[in-house]
Amino acid sequence: xxxxxxxxxxxxxxxxxxxxxxxxxxxxxxxxxxxxxxxxxxxxxxxxxxxxxxxxxxxxxxxxxxxxxxxxxxxxxxxxxxxxxxxxxxxxxxxxxxxxxxxxxxxxxxxxxxxxxxxxxxxxxxxxxxxxxxxxxxxxxxxxxxxxxxxxxxxxxxxxxxxxxxxxxxxxxxxxxxxxxxxxxxxxxxxxxxxxxxxxxxxxxxxxxxxxxxxxxxxxxxxxxxxxxxxxxxxxxxxxxxxxxxxxxxxxxxxxxxxxx
Amino acid sequence: xxxxxxxxxxxxxxxxxxxxxxxxxxxxxxxxxxxxxxxxxxxxxxxxxxxxxxxxxxxxxxxxxxxxxxxxxxxxxxxxxxxxxxxxxxxxxxxxxxxxxxxxxxxxxxxxxxxxxxxxxxxxxxxxxxxxxxxxxxxxxxxxxxxxxxxxxxxxxxxxxxxxxxxxxxxxxxxxxxxxxxxxxxxxxxxxxxxxxxxxxxxxxxxx
Amino acid sequence: xxxxxxxxxxxxxxxxxxxxxxxxxxxxxxxxxxxxxxxxxxxxxxxxxxxxxxxxxxxxxxxxxxxxxxxxxxxxxxxxxxxxxxxxxxxxxxxxxxxxxxxxxxxxxxxxxxxxxxxxxxxxxxxxxxxxxxxxxxxxxxxxxxxxxxxxxxxxxxxxxxxxxxxxxxxxxxxxxxxxxxxxxxxxxxxxxxxxxxxxxxxxxxxxxxxxxxxxxxxxxxxxxxxxxxxxxxxxxxxxxxxxxxxxxxxxxxxxxxxxxxxxxxxxxxxxxxxxxxxxxxxxxxxxxxxxxxxxxxxxxxxxxxxxxxxxxxxxxxxxxxxxxxxxxxxxxxxxxxxxxxxxxxxxxxxxxxxxxxxxxxxxxxxxxxxxxxxxxxxxxxxxxxxxxxxxxxxxxxxxxxxx
Numbered sequence: 001x002x003x004x005x006x007x008x009x010x011x012x013x014x015x016x017x018x019x020x021x022x023x024x025x026x027x028x029x030x031x032x033x034x035x036x037x038x039x040x041x042x043x044x045x046x047x048x049x050x051x052x053x054x055x056x057x058x059x060x061x062x063x064x065x066x067x068x069x070x071x072x073x074x075x076x077x078x079x080x081x082x083x084x085x086x087x088x089x090x091x092x093x094x095x096x097x098x099x100x101x102x103x104x105x106x107x108x109x110x111x112x113x114x115x116x117x118x119x120x121x122x123x124x125x126x127x128x129x130x131x132x133x134x135x136x137x138x139x140x141x142x143x144x145x146x147x148x149x150x151x152x153x154x155x156x157x158x159x160x161x162x163x164x165x166x167x168x169x170x171x172x173x174x175x176x177x178x179x180x181x182x183x184x185x186x187x188x189x190x191x192x193x194x195x196x197x198x199x200x201x202x203x204x205x206x207x208x209x210x211x212x213x214x215x216x217x218x219x220x221x222x223x224x225x226x227x228x229x230x231x232x233x234x235x236x237x238x239x240x241x242x243x244x245x246x247x248x249x250x251x252x253x254x255x256x257x258x259x260x261x
Numbered sequence: 262x263x264x265x266x267x268x269x270x271x272x273x274x275x276x277x278x279x280x281x282x283x284x285x286x287x288x289x290x291x292x293x294x295x296x297x298x299x300x301x302x303x304x305x306x307x308x309x310x311x312x313x314x315x316x317x318x319x320x321x322x323x324x325x326x327x328x329x330x331x332x333x334x335x336x337x338x339x340x341x342x343x344x345x346x347x348x349x350x351x352x353x354x355x356x357x358x359x360x361x362x363x364x365x366x367x368x369x370x371x372x373x374x375x376x377x378x379x380x381x382x383x384x385x386x387x388x389x390x391x392x393x394x395x396x397x398x399x400x401x402x403x404x405x406x407x408x409x410x411x412x413x414x415x416x417x418x419x420x421x422x423x424x425x426x427x428x429x430x431x432x433x434x435x436x437x438x439x440x441x442x443x444x445x446x447x448x449x450x451x452x453x454x455x456x457x458x459x460x461x462x463x464x465x466x467x468x469x
Numbered sequence: 470x471x472x473x474x475x476x477x478x479x480x481x482x483x484x485x486x487x488x489x490x491x492x493x494x495x496x497x498x499x500x501x502x503x504x505x506x507x508x509x510x511x512x513x514x515x516x517x518x519x520x521x522x523x524x525x526x527x528x529x530x531x532x533x534x535x536x537x538x539x540x541x542x543x544x545x546x547x548x549x550x551x552x553x554x555x556x557x558x559x560x561x562x563x564x565x566x567x568x569x570x571x572x573x574x575x576x577x578x579x580x581x582x583x584x585x586x587x588x589x590x591x592x593x594x595x596x597x598x599x600x601x602x603x604x605x606x607x608x609x610x611x612x613x614x615x616x617x618x619x620x621x622x623x624x625x626x627x628x629x630x631x632x633x634x635x636x637x638x639x640x641x642x643x644x645x646x647x648x649x650x651x652x653x654x655x656x657x658x659x660x661x662x663x664x665x666x667x668x669x670x671x672x673x674x675x676x677x678x679x680x681x682x683x684x685x686x687x688x689x690x691x692x693x694x695x696x697x698x699x700x701x702x703x704x705x706x707x708x709x710x711x712x713x714x715x716x717x718x719x720x721x722x723x724x725x726x727x728x729x730x731x732x733x734x735x736x737x738x739x740x741x742x743x744x745x746x747x748x749x750x751x752x753x754x755x756x757x758x759x760x761x762x763x764x765x766x767x768x769x770x771x772x773x774x775x776x777x778x779x780x781x782x783x784x785x786x787x788x789x790x791x792x793x794x795x796x797x798x799x800x801x802x803x804x805x806x807x808x809x810x811x812x813x814x815x816x817x818x819x820x821x822x823x824x825x826x827x828x829x830x831x832x833x834x835x836x837x838x839x840x841x842x843x844x845x846x847x848x849x850x851x852x853x854x855x856x857x858x859x860x861x862x863x864x865x866x867x868x869x870x871x872x873x
Contacts, residue, residue, distance in 0.1 A: 060522040107423045115338035127295035128316045139450025362708045368805040401863035
């Protein structure tokens with residue numbers, strides 16, 4: 001009866017920098033537009049330095065800068081689409097909903113996000129969900145949450161970023177050199193960005209959109225979208241949330257519309 | 262029946278494999294296969310069959326944890342829901358694979374077990390292998406199953422990922438063997454969403 | 470079956486200490502240590518500030534976890550106790566009680582500790598618990614997390630090729646929601662909590678000094694380690710293997726036996742002859758009374774037979790009661806053989822003779838009697854169960870047993 005899910009540890013052996021996103025949407029998903037209210041639940045943003053040994057050392061000043069930048073970029077981006085955004089920093093800062101209910105929603109969302117990660121991104125796919133887009137829900141608890149708070153959408157966001165210290169730069173050069181003689185240095189901890197976001201429609205409870213962003217700079221010294229700068233943060237937010245594709249059925253309907261004379 | 266949920270989202274960073282030029286994730290390794298609805302499906306070692314009202318996903322049996330009489334299905338993945346079938350587990354056999362010298366051992370099934378002891382076995386299974394921190398029995402009552410005098414066990418548990426899950430097991434010991442169908446799902450939404458499927462399967466269950 | 474009685478084990482351990490182990494030379498004199506952290510301490514350097522900020526997020530997650538035991542009186546009690554033995558920073562320390570049936574407690578670098586319920590189960594009195602809290606506080610008072618982090622960073626810089634082959638070290642630490650157990654395993658945090666031998670020895674030395682100053686018996690810390698050793702050994706003996714557990718506390722800390730020996734030696738130096746030391750047993754039992762059945766239940770249901778047996782017998786040194794006899798029966802029943810069934814039946818029968826026997830003891834006493842073919846006695850026991858717990862969730866099933 002063991003539910004042993006075969007998650008293989010695939011070491012990223014690449015030596016080139018690359019940026020990648022992969023998004024999934026509910027078939028009926030239309031990106032929020034116009035007059036909508038978005039609640040961002042306790043965004044988790046961290047910036048650290050990668051030491052020579054590959055440990056990520058948390059940096060308070062960098063994290064604070066990055067957090068402020070990401071939140072500002074997110075507000076600006078959503079306002080551009082007509083959305084009103086509330087960033088919820090603590091579970092107890094909503095007047096209409098007690099902290100424990102916020103917590104319950106976060107916990108269910110965490111299990112749903114893990115399921116999406118496992119069955120949509122890690123290749124352990126579920127046959128019943130093939131070709132059905134993003135087919136996950138937080139159920140009626142999320143709908144009740146939306147009714148109490150008056151928000152249309154909830155966004156869960158996590159972003160992390162790390163930078164190579166000087167010692168690591170030297171070592172990576174050695175590591176890359178080693179590749180030619182049969183030894184490759186895996187990207188330990190990684191000087192790179194990793195972020196994911198999931199969007200829940202609080203009117204239906206459905207997880208309507210999910211995206212993962214990986215901007216890996218395995219070659220030390222090559223920086224991609226530094227969250228510590230406003231531009232870098234805006235770039236990350238745009239990469240993660242800017243290009244929301246509608247769901248397949250919505251895209252088909254739009255295509256049919258365009259094809260009509 | 263759920264084992265420790267160790268998959269972290271960090272796994273995603275490994276799975277977005279385009280940076281290393283490979284295909285997505287595990288490259289189509291089919292861990293789950295499709296269960297077709299409204300037809301008789303043999304489960305476990307084939308000694309029991311059920312009819313499912315809709316499509317489910319059947320987990321392939323791992324060669325590491327080969328317990329022939331046990332089979333797991335899921336709709337949304339094992340973090341959210343699952344149904345396990347036990348198709349005639351023999352006396353003194355395990356319901357889950359464990360290291361022989363594991364400190365914490367899920368008791369073996371014994372033919373002389375009464376329903377309270379089987380309920381206790383399931384509780385140990387979830388506490389030892391499923392990360393259950395808190396366990397509440399909601400109901401233990403007689404219920405016919407496969408034409409025999411069986412039982413229905415309802416329970417809920419708080420797991421180490423802070424999520425409450427709820428479950429129901431319907432089973433019977435027939436000719437010294439354990440037959441059981443067990444449903445376990447996130448208490449919020451997912452339990453209620455698949456309980457009718459479970460009930461339909463229990464009613465449809467036949468020995469073969 | 471196992472001939473390892475607790476007494477032979479303690480005699481062996483005591484003898485080692487008495488004749489002076491080889492570890493004696495490495496022992497740190499409690500008098501040589503003084504706290505580096507005073508009231509209202511704030512982080513100093515960039516790495517320490519980063520660590521504090523990260524830990525603030527961790528603490529927020531822990532404080533909001535539904536795995537914490539909510540009992541306000543018990544939490545006040547723990548807070549009060551750390552206030553007695555936490556040294557100069559007592560007013561800054563926070564304690565969270567998590568429902569995890571493991572023998573463990575951990576101090577985070579910002580001055581909050583997480584104590585697992587499995588620890589409370591195993592403490593025989595307040596003095597033993599005070600020792601653990603003082604040890605954990607000492608990690609904070611001596612800034613161990615920071616020192617360990619700097620040490621690890623220096624070492625991994627040197628040996629980074631080895632660590633690179635070791636796989637993903639950091640970077641995965643971003644996802645904190647839930648699972649305290651998992652939390653402690655996450656990259657950077659794990660590194661922070663994994664102290665070396667030297668730091669553990671320091672925390673023991675300062676800890677024992679703190680409890681001695683607070684008037685607790687200095688020997689109580691060594692007793693805790695004796696109990697842990699006894700439990701590990703009996704657990705292993707029942708499974709017929711060597712006592713070696715590759716997880717958490719045992720892997721990261723120096724061998725319990727060395728620590729026990731050093732603590733015994735330090736206790737000898739700190740104990741004032743003729744003085745009466747406080748053990749606080751009644752206070753302790755009153756504080757945990759409401760959750761003690763849960764603590765026993767959580768341990769016994771894990772079916773680590775030797776560990777459960779050792780824990781129950783250790784607690785019973787202060788006197789058997791219906792609760793302990795019942796859980797002795799549960800532990801024996803889960804061993805799941807006809808011989809142990811018979812022994813479990815004896816424990817249930819003994820349990821129901823005590824006025825404090827839980828209702829569940831009557832149920833299992835009744836089931837054991839029924840399986841032994843003693844129908845009338847079984848029915849009487851099950852009826853007693855239903856009388857004590859008329860709305861028990863399994864009452865429908867028990868009524869059917871009575872009808873058949």
